[in-house]
Every structure is written in C-alpha cells, then in structure tokens.
Amino acid sequence: MIELQHTTKTHDESRQGEALDMLPTGKSTGRKLYIESYGCQMNFSDSEIVASILLDNGFETTRDYKEADVVFINTCSIRENAEQRVRNRLKEFESAKAKNPGMVVGVLGCMAERLKSKFLEEEKLVDVVVGPDAYRDLPNLIGKVDDGSKAVNVLLSREETYADISPVRLNSNGISAFISIMRGCDNMCSFCVVPFTRGRERSRDCYSVLKEAQDLFNAGYREVTLLGQNVDSYKYTKPVIEGQTPEPAVNFAQLLAMVAEVSPELRVRFSTSHPKDITDEVLHTMARYENICKYIHLPVQSGSSRVLELMNRTYDREWYMDRVNAIRRIIPSCGISTDVITGFCTETEDEHQETLSMMDYVKYDFAYMFAYSERPGTLAAKRYEDDVPEEVKKRRLTEVVNKQQEHSLYRLQNFVGNVQKVLIEGFSKRSDQDYCGRNDQNTMVVFPVDERFKPGQYVHVLAERCTSATLIGRIVD
Known part of the structure; x- marks a missing residue:
C-alpha cells in the first residue's frame, strides 16, 4: 500500500506502477537503470534498496525505459490481473529491447520464484529473475546476462534484512519516507502467497531502524512509515556476546517509542497491523506520543468467524471487535482502515451480511476491497474449491464498496468544523x-x-x- 489515503479503492485501483527519477551517482559506468514497481509499500521500499545497490555499482537511473540499459519490474502476485498487467508491460519492454539488443530486462519481487520458468523459458520475456532476498546479487546476475546467459536467484533467506543498506529515496517529496523494519511473514493465511514469495519472518536490528529514522530527519524528512507484513510481531533480540549479560528483546511498542523520540517534529506511521497481534501496549504507546499518528490499518478480510477460520486468520469476529473496542477506548480519535475480501471459498450470503455488519460496527475511515482471486500454491487453492460465482463476488464487492463510501463520508463529515x-x-x-x-x-x-x-x-x-x-x-x- 504505497499510500493509504484513498477512501474507497479496490485493491488493484489503489496500487499503481511507478518509475524512478534520474539520480546522481558516484563512479559511473554510463549504464542506466529503470525500475517500475507494483503492489504494496514493501515493494516500493525494496525498489529503493535495489536502486541503492546498483547506484553503488555505477548505474544511473532514468524515468524512460526506452533509454535504459537495465529494466526491472518489481512485481506483485496478490491478484491474477496484477500478473497479467506485468506480463503486458514486459511485452512493451520486449519491443524496446528489439531496438536495443543489449538491454537487460528482469523481474524482481513476489512473482519471481513462482513464474521464473514461464518468464525465462516459455515466454522468453526476461533475462534475469530475482527474488526479494537476493538483491545483493544483482550486479553479479547482470554480469552473467552481459556474458550471454540467463540469470536466476530466487533463494529465500532467514537472515536478510538489508539493514546495512541506505535506500535511495525514489520519487521522493523529501518529506515522507518508508523504513522497512522486518521482512517475510509467518502467518499462513490460506489466501495469501506472501509466506511463499517473501519467506519466513525476521526483524531488523532496531538500532539500524533508529539510525535510518535519525538520518532521514537530519535530511529534512518529517514523516516515516515503519513497514512490515505484520509489524505487531516485530521482535529484535541482540546477539549475545560471550561474557556479557543478554539484553532484553525489543518489541514493536518499544521500537515505536524509540523512533518517536528521534524528534517531536518527526511524524511516525506504521503498516500493517494484524488483529491477532496488536496489543494494548502498542495502543498506549500511540496515545502517549503526540507524533505517532492516530491511525491503524487493521485488515478484517471477513466479518464471519467461519470464513476467518477457513482463511486461517487465527482470530474470530469477537476477537476483532474486541481489538476495535480497545482502539476506541485507548485512542478515541484513531482512524481505522481495513482490507475486505468478498466471495471467499464457500462464503454464504449470510456470511457476506456479517461482513457488512462488521463494517457498520467499525465504520472504517477507508478500505481496500477486492473479490477473492485464487492464487496458485496457496493453502486455499490446495484445500478449497473456488466455488462462489464471479457475478456473485462482484455483486458482493459492489455492496461492500457502497457501504464503505457511506462510512468514509460519515468519517469525513465528523472532521468538518474542526x-x-x-x-x-x-x-x-x-x-x-x-x-x-x-x-x-x-x-x-x-x-x-x-x-x-x-x-x-x-x-x-x-x-x-x-x-x-x-x-x-x-x-x-
């Protein structure tokens, strides 16, 4: 979610491709890099890491892929039509490559592992495929392509956090920036590909997070967004040095406080929270610091406990409502946004009505809403039949969108006069x-x-x- 500022966007409409600006570099090779990013905020953050790695290796960046020597598309696998958009874009790059045979075209990110054989061998659309934990290997992989080979590295890591890399801020307004605090995900939601495309969860060194926040503030930035698939499960334990007393682990509430204390002039946001993990400690930390924004993205996905169990969300309707009640109690002014999936496997009309009633209960400020799209390799694809007709999914989605439009307007009207x-x-x-x-x-x-x-x-x-x-x-x- 590159910016959660839109009220009633479907999932695909709210996340668009974005390319990078021309940036200065040190020891230039004269080669130009173009990156186009799709999907969640983490993908855009990853593109900034990729740009940093390649700029250190002498590349310049350009906003025009037709003049680039290396073209990358950072991909999202969350929906089928997202993949089709990427494939169509790669065909446009193929036309540019026909005029510039030396151009290297590559796919980064979440599609890389799952579709590597299609992209490389069947459709022959790309030269290099790189997974989200292998970006340090990019200079070597580009070198292999220069030597006439195809190149692939989609190995997932249990340690990689890119903590030592200072991201290049792409298309930056110089005011707001992302800081990745963790990578991967241990939640096996049955509809989601992230655990398979981004690997196991690992938290970044809290001191490197704090340094990045301080450096951004010193450079004039006034807002940071802490990113993770599930920020509430952040936990950093400093490696034990022989002969020294182990330091206690740092949890997300403590990390939030550390970043907030960089300066009262630095706004702090975060995304995404998981209903099973968000704690009262986090909420009290938000309430205590004026510069921690009073806004939480809390995906519900469904208002039905049975559907939530099929989704393997590990909470039920009552648990979610309890967490909303805690937010309203501890931070009365807090904005809440969400994700909603309509038409998940076996969802009945009554269960759809439960989702609508949950929306009435919370009255979200805004939401990302989309019809269920089966993703190959997920638990849902293996276990359940995608049996809700497309026209029913779309009709339910329309009802959810209409409901959210009402609630968004209600929330906005409450601000008027204040x-x-x-x-x-x-x-x-x-x-x-x-x-x-x-x-x-x-x-x-x-x-x-x-x-x-x-x-x-x-x-x-x-x-x-x-x-x-x-x-x-x-x-x-």
Missing part, C-alpha cells in the same frame, strides 16, 4: 494554488497556499467542507 494538524506534502494534484497534506488519521486535506508556510512544515487547517475522499479548508493560526 481544526486538523496537517503536514504539508506539496501542491495539490489539481492546482498549484492549493497545498495538500494528511491529518493524523491519514485523511487528505487540501487548503489554499499560504506564503508563510512551505512543504515539510506543520500547519493547522480548519476543515470547512469535504468531498467523498478529501477535506477542504484553510490555514488558521
């Missing part, structure tokens, strides 16, 4: 006469430019009205 603290991110998309930025709850706010304030500064904005997805107001003293 003053919001907003970090100015830049000019709005529609006019250079307006600034835009987000409030604590991750809602986009648009307001007229005031020459006293610049992007990267905080302002107080009186929300005077709203659209279906945006607050509109003016700066007040």
